[in-house]
Amino acid sequence: MTDTVAAERMVDRLVAVEWDEAAARAHRRSRGRLAREFLRRTAQWALAVGAEEGWPFSDLAGALDPELVVDPALLAKLEIDATTVGLFPVRPAHAAVIVRWAALGDLPRQRFPELDDPYEPLLSLLGRGGGYSVSKGFIELGSGSFPIRSLADRAALEPLPIDEATLDMADRES
Template sequence: MVTDTDAAERMVERLLAVKWDDDAVDAHQRSRSRLTREFLRRTAQWAQAVGATEGWPFSDLAGALDPEVAVDPALLARLEIDPEADAPFPIRPEIAAAIVRWAALGDLPRQRFPELDDPYEPMLALFDRGGAYSLSHGFIELGSGTFPIRSLAERAVLAPVPIDDATLAKLDHEG
């Protein structure tokens, strides 16, 4: 069993540090679309590689790679929505848990599949660019726009696109 508790804790902190800024949604619409596309491509490739196609794009990639990966439930509880809070945590709990469980794998994914990029980094970058997302009838809604999910096979064959800060800033500036 592989469990990198420190990495899981760092991921929870990263998720809790996201500043949900609905005003940023329009300003970052193009980059958020790019990040969504890359998230779907990467998770499709990982789902195929580890046999976690059920429930894609939000399948249990970590559990498929290491069924014994475990994260302290108290750590995950920090991400639960607080009904008393003014601004509830806007990530669906099962998705937040999937991201934290992936982090808990530490270097195992890179060791087993060095050719594949981190599946959740595009989603984390999307969060960092303000605003959340929602799912609706085969689309990921990004505030002022939607992005089609399509099939796992269609997304898995796409070429990677750059998602570095400079490229994302340029996309938003062009928009």
């Protein structure tokens, strides 16, 4: 079953992301922390559902529910064109993976209650200055880069708190 409302809300959230170089610089440390936590969480999910190929942007939703279908017209809203290239800094393929996850609704939490939402750290990272890119084993954050490393290395890490107060404190320390 597809949670269309959750998928639509996620598309809206992703399309609203804008690159803000000053905010990205001001949130350099918290964005690095969020990138690390994103990699840890997606690694744990990839191992749990057998979606190691393509990690950290593997199709976790498809591995969890191979029957999942998201309206192609909804996913088409994620495409980048000349009018949105500067406003929407999330690769459409990455955004589609996140929307497909949202379309699962509560299924992931029901099946794996011990695992945290894999994409919330990345969504928070986007809200703290916008986009990222992936190149040569790094997540490029605009004001620095963060190594991806191996799936096993990332899955073995201890979780980091990513609440607003902790993230704000990390930024003040820089």
